[in-house]
Amino acid sequence: MPKKFVIIGGDAAGMSAASKIRRMQPEAEMIVFEKGDYISFAACGIPYWISGVIDDGSKLQVLTPEIAKEKRNIDVRILHEVTKIDSMNNRVTVTNLETSEQYEESYDALLIATGARAAIPPIPGIENDGVFTLRSLADGHLIKDYLAKNKIKHATIIGGGYIGLEMAETYRHLNIAVTMVELLDQIAPTFDKDILVKVTEHIVENGVDLRLDTRVNGIDKTARLLVKTSAGDIPTDMVIVSTGVRPNSELAGEAGISLGKSGAITINSNMQTSISNIYAAGDCAEYKHLVLEEDIWIPLAPSANKGGRIAGENMAGQLTQFPGILGTAVVKVFDYTIAQTGLTEKQAEQSSKYGEISTTMITGGSRAHYYPGSTPITIKMVVEKSSKRLLGAQIIGKADVAKRVDVLATAITARMTVEEIGLLDLTYAPPVAPVYDPIHVAANVANK
């Protein structure tokens, strides 16, 4: 069965699929169209490249079109935008952005891996020079250049999510004063507020002027920028708008492919859209949430990579199911790490799938209490009261946070109860963990 594969988008999901297809069908015809001028970029590293923690931006380049061609025999066409999908005739319309030439390409199986873009809130003046979003490598270059060419003493970050928090650390690392403006009454809106007390204090201690419950009404530009908010004006030298992302699903929508309530593309567990030879993966698609047992749009790199690979397997003829996601995520916030998996208390309360919810929050030590260097680890567990099943967990601390969330992500995937988690046979040695890990302590308290 010689097949022709077309992939729209050359980042994590698209290139994962392409690599998989190529390994499974070395002779098949395959083209990857990428609108931008680079592929496979580790976008999550950009804040650390701006701060200088990562010295060389080219390290973030996982793959170039040349290497993709040479080492993996993948035909990647950068600066090629797919503008139309004709699913009746299995053809896409492509524009070569360098020559403006338009042409059509046929496919037997198509993958939409168009990703997501930074959301642009309707703030008057947001188009001013010195106001940036941060999503692509191009954004990173613009920010780095602006920092190099201007004397930046103060920056304003609009939005206190992951990118905003990472950029706050970046600015402080560069010794630039930072104001963070957040509409909600908490940073990190995917977390429950109650577990964030210490890390919120920590941000302020690190010199971030944090303004919660504050709406941005406009950005003026005279000599400097002026961010006008519901709580007063903020004179500033540059602005980062980090108010979330939106799925690049318009192309799919226009082709009559079903979209979910988030606006991202609906897929089944074989990564097929509503049109069976068109697949989608990555930040443009909804994935099944393993706890909610419904589709959800949580665009993060790990599920883009894995989903792309699974899409490739299915497109190349090996039926494989992607089980789903938990929304597991982690962000470093100065010396703290905050991480989560599964449902927050808020999400669990809102879900009709589960009965009464109970929550537990405990603080334990990262090591045996008598061993030097033990630091506090705070765990919040969200549990269905009747079944004692763990539905979600959030952890904050200064060390050994992420992998503890991974233990709980694994337990949630296995639908474990807190009783079972309390009896897990986990590692113990004084320099490494206490004999009852904070995971055990939280589970045992939750089990009561």
Place this chain on the structure above:
Amino acid sequence: MPKKFVIIGGDAAGMSAASKIRRMQPEAEMIVFEKGDYISFAACGIPYWISGVIDDGSKLQVLTPEIAKEKRNIDVRILHEVTKIDSMNNRVTVTNLETSEQYEESYDALLIATGARAAIPPIPGIENDGVFTLRSLADGHLIKDYLAKNKIKHATIIGGGYIGLEMAETYRHLNIAVTMVELLDQIAPTFDKDILVKVTEHIVENGVDLRLDTRVNGIDKTARLLVKTSAGDIPTDMVIVSTGVRPNSELAGEAGISLGKSGAITINSNMQTSISNIYAAGDCAEYKHLVLEEDIWIPLAPSANKGGRIAGENMAGQLTQFPGILGTAVVKVFDYTIAQTGLTEKQAEQSSKYGEISTTMITGGSRAHYYPGSTPITIKMVVEKSSKRLLGAQIIGKADVAKRVDVLATAITARMTVEEIGLLDLTYAPPVAPVYDPIHVAANVANK
């Protein structure tokens, strides 16, 4: 149902049981007999107390008899040895070691939590002054005193297991030359040899004179000690014998209680011995191995603590099952951490429970490859070929090793396949983990 509880042994298992019983039955009569002069001691911390990393030995004391009485209303009688169990009449014979007075005590439910002791190999001269085992607080004091009172330039460690490895680090920390003599052709005999290459080199680089495949034939004492081995004599100033432990199960055996093939006490999942109102927990008992699905003797602190608690629950009338253990263990070896869970390749090959075994060993980074401070993590997975079920894992590396083993311990408990593990939704952020964690990489390779 007012009951009288007797507990033999006041360390992790015994005191966990006593605390649980007291919370459940505040009025019940209960006595804990402890042969030694202390209870609830964090023995795993002793090497770090000897080295001075832990400055104050009293920090290792989790509980004293006084505090146990005052805060938990537990009657602990130290220096009281139970010398006989009369299970027909539900009575124990006790000797007060201070007064030599003997008396009997009745019980309705009895817990044997007598622990384990250091094995003493039949080496001529092992009784010489300057030769020590390391198991109890008393041992720790003897070693610390000997170090203080003698000019120790060189120490010899017989046995390359956990205690031996920790003591090697302790001696090097104290700037004392160390020779380690091990009968087998590898250190850390509970691991597969092939994953230990780097850590074995690391020990030698840290100044340990490592002699594998070497038998100790005797220990002479003239001015100095002389350890006589199959590969020559080793003049030395002190000797640590760390050649394993033995269960303190003689008292149980003499009472007609069934012992397993290891010599430790056989129990069911309610922690009952072959006599239904006599329970056992901790290092004197075999536990069910969750992968082997048979009883095994792996005396480690976490299962002593948990097993004691479960025994207490059952004794106090709440039927609770202890699911079993995986033999999860971790040890710090200078800058390395080595950890394991489930079956080694050797164990899996020997087990008749599983079909053909495959193994995978990969090395990945602890963080995103472009983020500074990423260190190599080597993972070995042991998989049943037909079912793709993960049966065991071993990990070595310089950082973030133990909690990765905990993820796999959780996956093994849930009987996950490597395919499922490869798709787990784990944390990703450049400073914390790569987008494909070494866990994913190992599982995906094992899945091929």
